[in-house]
Amino acid sequence: MTDLTPQQLAEACAEAMFSRDQASQQLGMKIVSVAPGRAVLTMTVDSRMVQGHGACHGGYLFTLADSAFAFSCNTYDKATVGSGCNIEYVSPAKEGDLLTATAEERSRGNRTGIYDITITNQADQVVAYFRGKSYQVRGSVRRLEE
Secondary structure (H helix, E strand, O other): OOOOOHHHHHHHHHHHHHHHOHHHHHOOOEEEEEEOOEEEEEEEOOHHHEOOOOOEOHHHHHHHHHHHHHHHHOOOOOOEEEEEEEEEEOOOOOOOOEEEEEEEEEEEOOOEEEEEEEEEOOOOOEEEEEEEEEEEOOOOOOOOOO
16 A cells, blocks of 8 residues: 555645645645644735734634644545534734644544644734544545546
8 A cells, every 4th residue: 555654644645735725825824744633734814814803804714724624634645525614713813923723633533533723823822723523535635536
């Protein structure tokens, strides 16, 4: 099957997914680290992301958390999608803030999983909590044609 270690496999999956992920790339997201069942992504809030109250629009926070969720649950080279998720906004993010989304696997069965994502700012203040539920579909993360 593969001669890669679990860490190497996680990194290969993240690299393959990120190369195709225009949404995350266009928002300036960067993968800081990835490991089996875990991913850390960053994104800087820019002027395009600010809503009418002067804070980062919740949709961008959700997108950052959702991307971290996707990278964490696809570290095993088993194509996995979200089956549900929710977010709790704790404090506002402002233009210029560097946000970090840390995704951690809580449970992983044969086809389903639960992942918790915490978004913090550069002062390590919690901005949002996100929980995602995953569902494994057919195919490989690294090879789309499967």
